[in-house]
Amino acid sequence: MRIISWNLRDGGRSGDGHQRLARAVDIVRAHGPDLDSFQEARGFDGRLLDDMVGRPRLSGFLATADSGYHVAAFTRTELAATCTRFGRPDFFHALIALRLLLSDGGTLYALGAHWCPDFPDTRLTEAANLIELVRADEPTLLVGDLNSPDPHGDHPPDLRPEDRARYCASDSTTADTRALRRLESAGLVDVGRLRGETGPTLPTCCTDSAGSPGPSSRPGTFSGAFTRPCTR
Helix, strand or coil, X not given: CCEEEEECCHHHCEXXXXXXXHHHHHHHHHHCCCEEEEECCCCXXXXXXXXXXXXXXXXXXXXXXXXXXXXXXXXXXXXXXXXXXXXXXXXXXXXXXXXXXXXXXXXXXXXXXXXXXXXXXXXXXXXXXXXXXXXXXXXXXXXXXXXEECCCCCCCCCCCHHXXXXXXXXXXXXXXXXXXXXXXXXXXXXXXHHCCCCCCCCECCEECCXXXXXXXXXXXXXXXXXXXXXXX
């Protein structure tokens, strides 16, 4: 499968328009993913969601968040999908769950997540709540912005004080990797590492107002994909 996951940052708005969103739509159209997950899909409720569905010719789904930073998911129209949506108190922003019927007759449980950016304990709770949704008899894919330090990566020692509060353990020095380790303990594996790569699927990379990659304001945090194969 071809999959795209993207934190649009404030709905892809640049100034008074949606230039970054338009760029994201162009990339989706060019690559033709089977599944696309957008985090911070701000403003997607209503006409914008319909417009987004029409342009890439995808079926669209939206899990609204009290924060306004919704989670959107899009699948190829030929993939029959059912959707379940989750929000607070179980998830800080929102979680969207799609059950996809694949061309070979199998199913895939695809989860699109956007975890809390501020509090490690909240992310740990989100991990536990997410694991409750995963079934051993069904292959699962998790994509999104998990806002969590990579358990297997190096972490810069010179974090800003506000970043230490967000991403470090109580000693304000050690990276708090409990949330992603909790996923791993439940059998979820980073897709990049499953393929033999040494780094995570996608380390966080911020963009400027034009959508070009720039330095990350959250060094070492994780956005990407985890998978769990069917175990019986």
